[in-house]
């Protein structure tokens with residue numbers, strides 16, 4: 001494996017990590033608001049306070065990590081995306097900022113403010129929508145490059161069927177992933193009320209997830225046939241993803257093996273996400289930039305890889321400790337500590 | 338009215354975001370040290386007051402961290418959005434510390450999460466304190482890494498640029514550029530100083546308000562002692578920073594001192610104004626002091642601005658920023674010394690009203706010194722973004738709407754500032770120390 005491929009694989013893995021942990025978080029925001037409106041707010045709130053509050057900063061760092069790594073490994077990408085994404089990027093920053101401050105403020109501001117809850121719920125759907133724009137743009141066709149001047153073609157973007165299909169998939173998947181996780185967590189917490197409610201949400205959002213995926217396939221075949229054909233070359237990954245999906249939904253439906261069912265959800269997205277990513281290569285921005293022509297110099301690449309390995313040695317035990325204390329500690333999960 | 342200029346707006350937006358972020362990141366670096374000291378003393382002396390102090394400081398700290406994290410995320414992404422050309426070069430040369438910084442954040446975030454939610458979970462209190470070490474270490478390391486990036490912008494090293502092609506890249510050399518040692522030491526020391534002053538100011542304010550519980554006096558004492566030590570070290574390291582400038586960025590030092598001609602036995606200029614012929618008026622001159630600041634001996638030669646083409650002069654207003662920072666530094670050293678001295682003499686009352694009011698002022702003033710220091714060093718680097726290699730205008734984005742984004746972020750920061758202040762006030766008002774002491778059965 002060459003450095004280019006190694007670099008992008010590491011980054012893609014971190015983006016995948018962000019996809020999972022952030023989806024749990026984003027979806028929880030939506031469910032929190034929705035259940036408050038329908039008068040069942042307490043149920044989800046407890047899970048949010050006990051599980052999500054201790055780890056939200058960690059979630060954020062996944063995103064930063066991906067971004068900083070991208071700039072380090074592929075500096076020219078910073079140039080293309082940086083110039084084109086000023087407006088959508090800034091909007092995403094503002095949304096992330098409002099949401100991040102929510103935890104601290106909400107957690108310690110003793111009064112429940114419905115305004116903040118709305119914010120928390122709404123950003124949960126708007127952030128994935130705005131971040132998904134980056135993936136959409138990477139398919140090409142929305143950006144005009146003229147020598148040193150790069151610009152985004154907004155009308156093209158907003159009227160594109162493909163772009164909307166991706167937004168839809170992003171939102172639906174967020175709700176599905178989040179509901180599946182919360183089902184598992186409330187089961188562990190032995191919170192029957194929450195479990196029944198969340199299990200309902202998980203089942204409800206499962207079918208739309210698959211439908212939205214098909215929609216994206218369809219749109220892709222028209223928008224970027226080249227990429228679509230390469231996706232067909234790895235179609236076994238997508239088939240596998242579908243099987244994982246069936247397994248996950250089956251267990252949730254049967255109310256058994258919920259831990260395993262969430263692992264299946266993670267595998268469902270892992271296979272699809274890596275299938276999409278692998279077939280995207282070598283391009284990182286159709287048709288202008290590939291991983292090879294945007295790559296950093298070899299010295300920096302080696303330094304970054306070494307730093308990455310050293311960092312992992314530090315982080316994996318720490319993350320393990322965090323999860324042990326808050327996710328796998330039954331007494332904590334059940335609210336006895 | 339104005340012609341749209343993306344460079345200008347990018348500069349304003351960057352300055353705004355960093356000025357806002359630095360308030361919170363400075364506290365983010367400094368406060369864990371004070372929390373750790375309080376908890377440690379609490380364990381050593383088995384004094385519940387110090388435990389509560391650590392707990393309450395940590396409660397305020399998490400709110401400043403939250404704002405620090407979100408504004409930090411903003412600045413990180415903004416660097417690419419506003420300075421894409423610069424980041425393309427920076428990515429090749431200095432991305433190692435940026436990358437390492439995220440690990441430091443990661444580390445800090447994980448242990449902060451654990452620390453905050455496990456106050457009573459361990460039988461051995463030392464274990465809980467140990468959890469704070471990675472937090473403080475992570476914060477310090479992130480301050481260190483980001484400062485090396487800034488140092489690199491001031492004194493680029495570790496690459497060759499020939500006809501627009503980068504060769505011979507050495508990330509370690511880039512990180513440990515000549516600016517790094519003094520900059521890092523000064524930034525860390527001033528962050529500890531500022532955090533101590535802010536916490537001391539709060540305690541002094543409480544005592545002035547008539548809260549005479551010994552808890553507040555302990556808080557005041559601990560933070561003032563830290564402030565004293567750090568005020569001295571900040572000033573000493575600041576002196577070393579001056580020597581760094583004299584050697585590697587003489588134009589910045591000269592601009593800070595309105596020092597136009599290269600002379601020996603140069604005198605230091607305080608305050609004053611410049612007339613249209615660049616003559617200094619109404620200023621206080623301290624003979625030999627600039628030579629001492631620059632090289633340590635009164636007779637040495639200090640390079641003046643005349644040796645640089647005028648279009649490469651930094652804006653001369655940085656003089657006031659430099660003076661402001663130094664003046665505040667002296668003031669902080671002075672009052673913390675008075676406090677420590679009076680406390681040590683036992684006979685005198687260190688809790689007299691005038692001194693307490695001065696301590697209250699030290700919190701905001703220290704923060705002002707941080708801002709002045711940063712604006713001085715960043716403006717003093719102009720017109721360069723990467724000194725000697727790339728000008729700020731070359732590094733900037735060319736895209737439209739930077740002005741609209743500026744307004745968007747102004748609104749965001751107003752919202753964040755107002756909510757942070759409201760939440761902090763509410764948290765501590767609704768739960769005063771006296772009540773919490775009772776509730777926890779401490780007395």
Ligand code: HDD
Nearest residue numbers: 520523524527572575576578579663666706707710711714
């Ligand atoms: C509480 C804050 C504070 C205080 C009291 C001082 N400083 Fe400072 N100073 C900073 C906070 C700061 C800073 C915010 O940390 C800066 C901005 C950029 C940097 O590297 O550190 C800085 C930069 C800075 C620089 C420029 C370094 C560079 O560009 O690389 C010099 C020469 C000094 N300082 C010198 C002093 C002296 C002689 C002081 C005497 C008391 C002093 N500072 C007090």
Ligand code: HEM
Nearest residue numbers: 348351352355356359483486487711712715716721722729
């Ligand atoms: C946290 C305290 C900081 C403050 C208050 C601050 C303030 C500023 C200000 C006012 C400017 C605009 C200068 C001008 O264009 O006239 C600026 C520019 C800039 N700063 Fe800083 N800065 C800080 C730290 C840093 C650090 C640590 C970095 C390095 C990563 C950095 C990177 C930049 C960049 C890339 C620019 C734009 C280019 C330029 O104007 O030279 N800043 N900053």
Ligand code: HEM
Nearest residue numbers: 060061361362365366402405406409410412413442476480
């Ligand atoms: C004097 C300059 C700076 C110092 C001392 C500093 C320090 C810190 C600290 C300690 C934090 C953690 C939050 C907290 O504990 O309060 C933080 C957050 C952050 N800072 Fe800064 N910072 C500085 C400037 C910058 C600059 C120029 C950048 C952009 C490259 C940046 C990027 C970030 C990011 C991305 C975060 C959020 C990390 C997360 O998601 O946890 N910082 N900073």
